[in-house]
Amino acid sequence: MEITFIDETGEVTPEKIKEIDELLQFAADFLKLPKDTEMSVTFMDNAAIQVINRDYRGKDAPTDVISFALEEEGEGEIAVIMNDEELAEMPRELGDIMISTERAREQAEEYGHSFDREIGFLALHGFLHINGYDHMTPEDEKEMFGLQKEILDAYGLKR
Numbered sequence: 001m002e003i004t005f006i007d008e009t010g011e012v013t014p015e016k017i018k019e020i021d022e023l024l025q026f027a028a029d030f031l032k033l034p035k036d037t038e039m040s041v042t043f044m045d046n047a048a049i050q051v052i053n054r055d056y057r058g059k060d061a062p063t064d065v066i067s068f069a070l071e072e073e074g075e076g077e078i079a080v081i082m083n084d085e086e087l088a089e090m091p092r093e094l095g096d097i098m099i100s101t102e103r104a105r106e107q108a109e110e111y112g113h114s115f116d117r118e119i120g121f122l123a124l125h126g127f128l129h130i131n132g133y134d135h136m137t138p139e140d141e142k143e144m145f146g147l148q149k150e151i152l153d154a155y156g157l158k159r
Contacts, residue, residue, distance in 0.1 A: 001028040002091070004040040009101050012043045019116065020123045026155050027127055036091040039130060041123060042098045049100040064103040065122040067129035070095040097126035120157045124148060 003024060005017045020041065028037060046062035054060040056068075070093050099122050108118035128144055135141035152158070 001025055001033060001035065001037040001039070004038075006040065006042040008042060008044045008048060011101060016116075016119070020120060023120050023155055023157065024123060024127055027124055027151050030151050030154065031131060033131075034092050037094060038091050039094040039127075040096045041126075042096065043101050044098055046100050046102040049098055049103070052098060062100055062103055064100055064107060065126045066098045067126040068096045068098075069130040069132065094127075095130040097123065097130065099123060099126065117157055121148075121152065124151060 001024070003021055005012075005021070007017070024039075024041075049066060050060065050062040052066055053063045056066070057063075099119065101119070104118045104122055105115055108115045111118070125148060128148060133140070133144040133147065135144050
């Protein structure tokens, strides 16, 4: 899977990006995604993610992670229709994940675990969202959070 990482904060080390890449590659293998799958992860501060949260979700507050799944049709969007041959030639584009490193640090302290664990958790959480998982209903939450725990445990990223 090809992941484009963008660090708007200037504080995410190449080692940290490598760790998150390895976790998301593991998750992609766990979900049996095609090798030509693509996505992006952007690290930002609370102010930047608050603007996105306000503009796209109507919530004028910083949040920890926001995901934009490209395979989901938004309200009022028109579906792009391609035949199977055209689809087979294109990589699968999952979408974009935005993570507030500020919020991740705050939550790591609040929850009593490491920043590494929190940033990994948020990356995986966003990854599951762009793969169609959600937690809007109790049933969906049980499925998504169960899968999230299963992947984190199998990878070895514990609280």
